[in-house]
Amino acid sequence: MALLELRDLHVSYSTPDAEVGAVVGVDLDVDTGEVVGVVGESGSGKTTLILAALRLVPLPGRIVKGSISLGGGDLRGLSPARMRTLRGKDIAYVPQAAMNSMNPVMTVGAQITESLDLHTDLNGRQTTARVAEVLEMVELEGKIARRYPHQLSGGMRQRAIIAMALAPNPQLVLADEPTSGLDVLVRVQLLRLLRRLVDELGLALLMVSHDLPLVARWCDRAVVMYAGRIVEEGPAPELLTNPLHPYAWALARSLPRLHGEDDLERIPGEVPDLSRVPVGCPFNPRCIHAFDLCRERAPQLISVGGHNVACHLHAG
């Protein structure tokens, strides 16, 4: 049994016109010591997936169906008060680096202390020591504790947020594009840091990204989402080199290369409007291999050569 198990998860946003399915029938496991990367374009339901696991989907969205379990315990049935004590304690959240996710009028130290006060029984001295310890863990100087967020660079701020997330010793970290908006060098440093922390502390990390090579390089397992559905899942490096689903294949082909032809291959068309997802396979209007069946019936995830893929091409 995996640490985090999502089963047949459905999350919808209700608009006056339609019920928009942002996450549709997702099954996903994340195990201790494992880094799972979720890849997809904007609007593929990645962020909603993370917020759903925290039960923080903003209104008018809600979890419609399915189960979320952590360490075998069901999260969907928990009272809001009980769920709140789990947030930050067992499940930590690391937001996008580009966001202003620290309170602008509190020092970094005060914000880490707040997490510790909420979730641990440490006394004042122990708390101060723990703040210094987690800052050191993310390779920041202790004096950063007295700084305000606006006094830090983007990379330092993201490290501070990781320190804050890890301070109460969570088991699972949910990271929503943790490195987007940072420059390439800082991004690599941060990913190396995250990877090291997962290995050293025995964490489980679920990371969302739109960057396929990044996921291929740093994650153990990759999940490709399209229109709220998982279309392919497999070992991370392989998903880049040997994708099975036409969408994953097209994604991998659309990456700029240092050597080789100048023209990038584009995926024709655009991400479907989630309130009007095509009948059959949601990718069929953009798929160069689409045939009649693709326009009639949605493919199920099936196991093919170590991958799970939802595509009629690979069925039977």
Next chain:
Amino acid sequence: MVTGRYVAGRVAQYALVLLLALILNFIIPRVAPGDPLEGIVGESGALLPVEEQRAIITRLGLDQPLTVQFGRYARGLIQGDLGYSYNKGQPVREVIGDRLPFTLLLLGPAAVLSAVLGVMLGMRAAWRRGSATDIGLLGLVLGLDALPPFFLGTMLLVGFAVRLDLFPVVSSIPVGIGLLSLEGLGELVHRLALPFATLTLSGLGPYFLLTRSSMLGTLGEDHVLMARAKGCPAKQVVYRHGLRPALLPVATLFGLSMGFILGGSVVVETVFSYPGLGRLTYDAVLARDFPMLQGVFLVFTIAVIGANLLADLTHPLLDPRVRSAR
């Protein structure tokens, strides 16, 4: 850090503003229509023999050029002499000294309570955006805000003092009121209640609206989602992560609204016959009592500038970003 240099810079800036205000203070009553003579001896002033008219004008120094009058005014200010009231026949400083405590007693608590109440209601409305509470409060506060203070005061007076007879119609304070005894205090509260309510209710609108919109802004910010994801309880999310950063513009509003509340006091004190500076201003205007007006305006000016200075100096304490921008 709030450095001494920052404070000194601010104080110097406000001192300059004060100086400009003093000059305006001197000019405004003199360019306003009306004749001080009329105020001193009444409508019949014009009937006095010309020599007597001239004698009064000379005695008051009103025949001197404006520059000379200003020089005399400025010299007096420095010496703490605000001049002599034409109308009351008393030094202006004495009259103001008598009235100031009453105004402070009324305005201070009203200014603070309208701010606190406005902020608390605004916060509640923002947190429950779109709910019946939010819409109800919004309508109520906008309605209150649209009522001019004199009208609100008159309505309260008619309703609670005349019809229901719960409060006195005239809020003047009896001379021998024993403020140290329980009954004395009770009597004071009883007499102050209506003008206090009027000022508080009419000052609350801007705080409510500003806090509500400022807080709707902060509640939508990323750090609020982060706070919830950290497991902060709702109260902590609202106060520490929502309200605290939203308070910055409210501090500025406190400085700005001091002018409105003083303006309101002129009307409200008059409606309730309360013996404060506002009432004094009203009487002085009617009497064209220049020195009195200048004296009262001086106090008002200092109050408004002081409140703004205070707001400016607290800003860096509230917002670390302002602190390090210096």
